[in-house]
Amino acid sequence: MRGITTMRRGSIVAAIAIGSVAVLTACGTSSGGGTAAPEATELGDMESSVSILAWPGYVEDGSNDPAVDWVTPFEEDTGCEVVSKSYPTSDDAVNLMKTGDYDVVAASGDATLRLIAAGDVAPINTDLIPNYAGIFDFLKDQAWNSVDGESYGVPHGYGANLLLYNTDDVTPAPTSWDVVFDKASEYTGKVTAYDSPIYIADAAVYLMAHQPDLGITNPYALDETQFQAAVDLLKEQRPHISEYWSDYLKEISAFETGDSVVGTTWQVIENSLEAEGAATDVVLPEEGATGWSDTWMIASEAKSPNCAYAWLDYIASPEANATATAYFGEAPSSEAACDFRDDCEAYHAGDADYASQIWYWTTPIADCVDGRTDVECIDYAQWTQAWSEIKG
Structure with missing residues (x-):
């Protein structure tokens, strides 16, 4: 749930070449009640526009910075005019998708399963997305972007x-x-933490290593006892917190002023601090860490399914993916994208061993995502309620 208000404004050249993209004739419509629409099976004519809902910095058309524009080449090549809206939190994305106003959404793992369960997004036919083949295998067919073998x-x-x-x-x-x-x-008073219910999973990752008797095998699949242990740990942490952050600029400022000296962060924040000469560093701790892998999804009742598929293929192309992920400050989704970036090593792009230490955000649901069937896990609504109690 990354509530970024301002992206890193590096000098990124948006010279993006787009090849042919797939178009389709129709997508199925949702039958409601959590039943997903069938995936598309054939190609057809483009519509005239596509409506995209995404994190800030994911759909840049030069209006924020003339030097940062990967939308215009897509529009020129496909004839699909992009209409985009950004959202501040995953909860907002989930609510906005219920309006039916968007064809495409870029969702983090703490939202994807909620969107799937509600029937708001449809399974995709990866055969209609040529650039899907080049995506790192460790990002495909995961619990946060696939259900019952369907992507x-x-x-x-x-x-x-x-x-x-x-x-x-x-x-x-x-x-x-x-x-x-x-x-x-x-x-005390100088510890910072990420402001989101999903941060409860960070406590669970720590407990996996330090209280193995709890039997936690997945930080997003917590039964009542496991969940209470994580909540208790965060309540013990609370008196030592300087502030909970969601705006990454505020965390940068807090470390520059010394108001915070230790806490959870993203690589892009350390890059910014390092560039300013701050006495800071980052580490992936021995227990592992939580993290995110965002997913482009198509609405189950998309009004422009052809343009939607075209966007998914385009944004997965090496040039576009490199430009978009570099601008945001994250690892790209393919090795080929690193041909268009000079900082992949800093983000450990393609390092499967490094990636294996990351527990990517996954929506907590009652049906335990660790495979257990003899217990019921604590769902996201209860995580949200507990987070309010933790913060006080």
């Missing part, structure tokens, strides 16, 4: 929620999340 979207970018620390104040260099949990009292 519901195209992976976009991904990243880990890392541990950021002030190298002067936090010594020795940390290797564990214990500095924000069991040892948080050493930095």
Whole structure:
């Protein structure tokens, strides 16, 4: 649930060449009640426009920065005029998709299963998306973008929620999340954490390693006992928190001023701090970390399904994906995209071992996503209620 208000404005050349994209004649419509529409099976004529709902910085047409525009080449090649709207949180995206006003949505894993369960998005036919073949295998067919063997979207970018620390104040260099949990009292009033119910999963990742008797095998599949342990850990952390952040610029400012010295972060934040000469560094702790892998999805009742498929193929193309993910500050979804970026190493793009340590955001649901059938897991609505109680 990344509520970014301003993206990194690097000097990114938007010279994007787009090849042929697939168009289709029709998509099925949702039957409602959580039943998804069938996937498209054939190609046809483009419509005149496509409506896209996405995180800020995912659909740039030069209006924010004339040098940043990967939308215009798509429009010129396909004839599909892009109409876009950005949203601040995953909850907003879920609610907006219920209006039926959007053909395409870029959703994080804490929203995707909710969209699928509600029947608001349709399974996709990856054969109609040529660029899907080049996407990293470890991003495909995952719990947050596929159900019962059916793919519901195209992976976009991904990243880990890392541990950021002030190298002067936090010594020795940390290797564990214990500095924000069991040892948080050493930095009282200067610990920061991500402001979202999904942060409960960060506590669960820590408990997986430090309280194995709880039996947690997936931080998004928590039964009542496991969930309460994670909530209790966050309530213990609460007195030591300086602030919960969702605007990444505020976290940058807090570390520059010294108001925060340790906490969860993204690689792009450390890149910005490093560029300003701040005494900070990041680490992927030994317990692993949560993270995100965003997915482009098509509405089950899309008014422009042909243009929607065209967009999914285009945004997965190496040039467009490289430009969009670099602008946002995340790893691209394919090795070929790294031919158009010079910072893939910093984002560990394509590093399967690194990616295997990331627990990508997945919507918590009652049907435990770890495969257990003998218990009921705590769903996202209860995570949201608990988060309000944790923050007080």
